[in-house]
Amino acid sequence: MASIRVGRPDVPVDISAHTPGVPEGNATGNYEKQRGHHLDGTADARRSTGIRPTRRDPILDVMPNLPPG
Amino acid sequence: MAARTTQRTAAAPSSQLVEMAWDPITRIIGNLGIYTKIDFANRRVAECHSTSSLFRGYSMFMKGKDPRDAGFITSRICGICGDNHTTCSVYAQNMAYGVKPPPLAEWIINLGEAAEYMFDHTIFQDNLVFVDYSAAMVAQTNPSVLARAENTQAPGAGIHGYRTIADIMRSFNPFEGDLYKEALQVSRVTREMFCLMEGRHVHPSTVYPGGVGTMPEPSLITDYLSRLMSILDFVKKSVAMNNDVFDFFYAALPGYEEVGRRRVLLGCWGAWQDPAVCDYRYQTMSEWGRSMYVTPGIVVDGELITTNLVDINLGIRILLGSSFYGDWVNEQPFVTHDPLGNPVDMRHPWNQTTLPEPQKRDFDGKYSWVMSPRWFDRRTGDHLALDTGGGPYARLYTTALAGLVDTPYVTSTGNSVRISLPKSERLPATTLEWKIPPWSNAIERNRARVYFVAYSAAMALYFVERALEGIRSGDTRVFTDFDVPDEAIGCGFHEAVRGVLSHHMVIQDGKIANYHPYPPTPWNGSPRDSYGTPGPYEDAVQDMPIFEENGPDDFKGVDIMRAVRSFDPCLPCGVHMYVGNGRTITHQHSPMLGAQHG
Numbered sequence: 108m109a110s111i112r113v114g115r116p117d118v119p120v121d122i123s124a125h126t127p128g129v130p131e132g133n134a135t136g137n138y139e140k141q142r143g144h145h146l147d148g149t150a151d152a153r154r155s156t157g158i159r160p161t162r163r164d165p166i167l168d169v170m171p172n173l174p175p176g
Numbered sequence: 177m178a179a180r181t182t183q184r185t186a187a188a189p190s191s192q193l194v195e196m197a198w199d200p201i202t203r204i205i206g207n208l209g210i211y212t213k214i215d216f217a218n219r220r221v222a223e224c225h226s227t228s229s230l231f232r233g234y235s236m237f238m239k240g241k242d243p244r245d246a247g248f249i250t251s252r253i254c255g256i257c258g259d260n261h262t263t264c265s266v267y268a269q270n271m272a273y274g275v276k277p278p279p280l281a282e283w284i285i286n287l288g289e290a291a292e293y294m295f296d297h298t299i300f301q302d303n304l305v306f307v308d309y310s311a312a313m314v315a316q317t318n319p320s321v322l323a324r325a326e327n328t329q330a331p332g333a334g335i336h337g338y339r340t341i342a343d344i345m346r347s348f349n350p351f352e353g354d355l356y357k358e359a360l361q362v363s364r365v366t367r368e369m370f371c372l373m374e375g376r377h378v379h380p381s382t383v384y385p386g387g388v389g390t391m392p393e394p395s396l397i398t399d400y401l402s403r404l405m406s407i408l409d410f411v412k413k414s415v416a417m418n419n420d421v422f423d424f425f426y427a428a429l430p431g432y433e434e435v436g437r438r439r440v441l442l443g444c445w446g447a448w449q450d451p452a453v454c455d456y457r458y459q460t461m462s463e464w465g466r467s468m469y470v471t472p473g474i475v476v477d478g479e480l481i482t483t484n485l486v487d488i489n490l491g492i493r494i495l496l497g498s499s500f501y502g503d504w505v506n507e508q509p510f511v512t513h514d515p516l517g518n519p520v521d522m523r524h525p526w527n528q529t530t531l532p533e534p535q536k537r538d539f540d541g542k543y544s545w546v547m548s549p550r551w552f553d554r555r556t557g558d559h560l561a562l563d564t565g566g567g568p569y570a571r572l573y574t575t576a577l578a579g580l581v582d583t584p585y586v587t588s589t590g591n592s593v594r595i596s597l598p599k600s601e602r603l604p605a606t607t608l609e610w611k612i613p614p615w616s617n618a619i620e621r622n623r624a625r626v627y628f629v630a631y632s633a634a635m636a637l638y639f640v641e642r643a644l645e646g647i648r649s650g651d652t653r654v655f656t657d658f659d660v661p662d663e664a665i666g667c668g669f670h671e672a673v674r675g676v677l678s679h680h681m682v683i684q685d686g687k688i689a690n691y692h693p694y695p696p697t698p699w700n701g702s703p704r705d706s707y708g709t710p711g712p713y714e715d716a717v718q719d720m721p722i723f724e725e726n727g728p729d730d731f732k733g734v735d736i737m738r739a740v741r742s743f744d745p746c747l748p749c750g751v752h753m754y755v756g757n758g759r760t761i762t763h764q765h766s767p768m769l770g771a772q773h774g
Contacts, residue, residue, distance in 0.1 A: 110502070110531070110533065111532055111533070111534060119240075120237075120239060120240035120241075121240030121241065121687050123241050123242055123245055124240060124241060124242040124686065124687045125242050125244075125660070125686060131659075131660075133244070133384075133385070133386055133657060133658055133659075133660075134657060134658075134659060135657040135658065135659055136657065137657050138655070138656075138657050144653075147651070148278065148650075148651040148652065148653040149650040149651060149652065150650075150652050171647070171648055171649065171650035172650055173393060173394065173647065173650070173652065175391075175393060
C-alpha cells in the first residue's frame with residue numbers, strides 16, 4: 108500500500124461483499140423458479156399477475172404473449 | 177491559479193515568453209489546469225503542461241468489494257457519462273462470470289448508450305464548445321472575423337435557416353442564442369430516451385451483469401422511437417451549421433488548421449455489441465470486438481494498425497514519470513498471462529497497484545494526479561501517447577478505415593462513414609458522409625462530434641428495429657443467471673462519450689482484488705511520461721499558433737481553450753486567471769459570458 112498516513116478504517120474494507128449463505132438474485136436456477144417465465148424465453152400473463160392470469164393471455168396462439176410490467 | 181511572469185529566452189532573444197495559466201478550466205468536468213508559456217512576439221505557444229489536482233482513488237477503495245457492485249460504484253466516477261462506466265463494468269463482469277446476456281438485453285443497453293451519446297455530445301458541443309465560437313466570444317477575441325462573418329452567406333442556409341455565418345454564431349450565444357436553447361430541449365428528450373432503457377440518468381438502475389432489469393414491452397421501444405424521430409430535424413440542421421461555421425473558420429483564419437493539431441495517434445475501444453457474435457469470452461474477443469457497431473482500433477499516422485481487442489488490451493501500459501504516485505513494479509503481479517497464454521506486462525492495468533505520493537507541484541518533476549497511459553507499439557517499440565480525438569473523431573476514423581460496419585443506416589466505406597437518416601418532421605431523408613480529414617486538430621475533433629450524433633441516431637434506428645423484432649417474436653428474456661466465481665479476471669472495452677474506456681478486474685475469494693477503470697481523460701490529459709513524451713493536450717497546444725487579436729493584457733486564450741476543449745476534457749469548475757503581483761484577472765471563461773452581452 109501507499110506510504111501516506113491514513114486513519115484506522117471504521118469498517119472492514121470488504122463489508123459490502125457477499126456473505127455466504129445469503130440467497131443471490133443472480134444465482135443460476137432462479138429463472139426457472141419464477142412463475143410465468145418459460146424455458147424458451149417466452150412469458151405469459153402469470154409473470155405480471157396472480158389473479159386469473161390465463162384470462163389475460165392472448166386469445167389466439169399465434170399472437171405473442173407480451174404481459175405488461 | 178497561476179502567475180504570469182515575463183522572461184527573455186536565450187534561444188530567441190527577440191521573443192518574450194509570458195507564462196499564462198488556466199486552472200481550473202471551465203465547461204468541463206473535473207479539475208484540469210493548463211499552464212503555458214506564450215511567445216506573443218511570434219504569436220505561438222512555446223510550452224504547455226497539463227495538470228490535475230484531483231485524486232479519486234477508485235482503484236484503492238474498490239478492493240474487497242463485491243464484484244457485482246462494481247458497475248454501481250464506478251458509475252459515480254462521472255456525473256455525465258456514469259452509465260458508460262456501468263456498461264463497461266458490466267462488460268468486464270460478464271467476462272469474469274462467463275455469462276452471455278440475452279439479445280434483447282444487448283439491444284436495450286445499445287439503445288441506452290446511443291441516447292447517451294446523443295445527449296452528451298449535444299450538450300457539450302452546443303452549450304459548452306460553441307461558447308468559444310459564439311458571436312459574443314468572437315466579438316471580444318477576433319472582431320475582424322465576426323465582421324467578415326456578417327458578410328459571409330451560410331452555404332447550408334436552406335437546411336438550417338440562418339442566412340449568414342454571423343447569424344449562426346449569434347445562435348450559439350450562451351443563454352440567449354436559438355441553438356443554445358434548442359440544444360437544452362434536445363438534451364432533455366435524449367435523456368428521457370436514456371431513462372426508458374437504463375432506468376435513470378446518469379447512474380443507471382437497471383443495467384446489471386447478465387442483462388438488464390428493463391421491462392421489455394412494445395411501448396418501451398415505441399416511446400423511444402417517437403422521441404428519436406422528434407430530434408432528427410435538429411440533428412440534420414446541426415450537421416449543416418457545424419460544417420458552415422468550421423469551414424468559415426478555415427477560410428477566415430488561414431492556418432487555423434494548426435490550432436490543436438497533433439500527429440494522428442488515435443485509439444478507439446469500440447461500442448455497441450452485436451449479440452449474434454458477442455459471447456464475452458476473452459478467447460473470442462478479437463471476433464466479437466470486430467463485430468461491434470463502432471469498430472475498435474488504433475490509428476497511427478493515418479494507418480489503421482489493429483482492430484484486435486486482444487492486441488489493444490495487451491498493449492496498454494500505465495507509465496509514471498510526472499505523476500504523484502510511487503512505482504508498483506516491485507509489487508506482486510495479479511495476472512501474469514491472459515486466458516490465451518500471452519504474457520501480461522507489469523505496467524498493464526490488471527497488474528497495477530495505486531501508490532499515491534502527494535507532493536508539491538513541480539513542472540520539472542512531478543506535476544499531476546493523472547498517470548500516463550500509453551499503448552505499446554510492438555512494431556516500433558514506442559509507447560504511443562494515443563488520444564481519443566474527443567471520442568467521435570477516433571470512433572469515426574477507425575470505423576471508416578476498418579470498413580466493417582455495414583447496416584442499413586450506417587456504412588463504413590474504407591475511407592468514410594455514410595450515415596442515412598430517414599425523413600423527419602420538416603427535413604427530407606438525408607445521407608451524410610463523414611470523410612477522413614487531413615488533420616487531427618481542434619476543428620475536426622469538434623466537427624466529428626456532430627457527425628457522431630447523427631451516427632448514434634442512425635444506429636438507434638437499427639437497434640429499435642432489432643429490439644422490436646425480438647419482442648414481437650415473444651422472446652422477452654433480458655437476464656441470464658450466473659454465479660460469481662471465487663477466482664476470475666475480466667476486462668471490458670467500451671467508448672465513453674469522450675473516448676476510450678476500459679475496466680480491468682481481478683476477483684479473488686469472490687471479492688475484488690484489483691480494479692482499474694481507464695477512462696478517456698487520463699489518455700488525453702496525461703502529463704509527460706517516463707520517456708519524456710508529452711500527453712496529448714500538451715502536445716496539441718505546444719507550438720500552436722495564436723490567432724486571437726488581443727495582446728497579453730486582455731488575452732483570453734480562446735485558441736488554447738478551443739484546442740483543449742476539442743478533446744472534451746472530463747476532469748469541473750471556474751477559470752480564474754492570475755497574472756502575478758497579486759493581480760487576478762476577473763474574466764470568467766464560463767457560460768456566464770453571455771450574460772454580459774445581452
